[in-house]
Amino acid sequence: MTTTTRTRVRRSAVGVAAVGIIVGGAVVWSAPERYFPWDTADFPAASSNLTPAQQRVVSVAGREHDDPRPGTFYAEGVEEAWCADFVSWVMRESGMPLENPNSGSWRIPGVYTLTEYYQEQGRFEPVGDYRPAVGDVVLYESGGPLGNVLVGQHTNIVVAVDGDSVTTVGGNEMGGIRVHDLAVDDDSAVLGFGRLEP
Structure with missing residues (x-):
């Protein structure tokens, strides 16, 4: 086989692989429920056993889930991964604004900084007991919910608890706001939790 022929074969193989990745990604994006268990749970109704602060968080998060806005809305017009922006926005609208340790703003756009915020406030609980x-805010290490489904860190909000299982809602999940169930002890991507209340 000549050098030119080998080059053409390599280029063809790369082209076929690229098309496969693009088509596969389009299938996953257009039918996420078939591949990932997001929005498998209905948004839960607020329990009567919740504190007023918890009721406000569930109410605000539920409203946004049912009538979502683009990610830039929660990020003050910035085009970025907006999961932490969504958490920050829900907390502010619920009357419990966060405070970015770097800027003093209510918006904390990064999961690393969000984790630092909860640690500095004495409200961070590592996964475990x-x-x-x-x-509470779930803080995921690199990989996010469901292991390698998400790339990089991720965060979302607990909206219901049933034993060892929690129902969460998060922004920037498959491009929108999604609800899913999480078995806390079985998801190795969970780094810890930011407590809602001290």
Whole structure:
């Protein structure tokens, strides 16, 4: 085989692989429920056992889930991964604004900084013995929910608890706001939780 022929074969193989990745990605994006268990749970109704703060978080998050806006809305017009922006926005609208340790703004756009915020406030609970409560913020290490489905860190909000399982809602999940169930002890991507209340 000549050098020119080998080059053409390599280029063809790369082209076929690229088309396969693009088509596969389009299938996953257009039918996420078939591949990932997001929005498998209905958004839960607020329990009567919740504190007023928890009720506000569930109410605001539920409203946004049912009538979502583009990610730039939660990020003050910035085009970026907006999961932490969504968490920040829900907390502000619920009357419990966060404070970015770097800028003083209510918006904390990064999961690393969001984790630092909860640590500095004494409200960070590493995964393990702590049982999350409604309104807590789930903080994921690189990989995000469901292992390698998401690339990079991720965060979302607990909106219901049933034993060792929690229901969460998050922004920037498959391009929107999604609800899914999470078995806390079985998801190795969970780094810890930001407590809603001290």
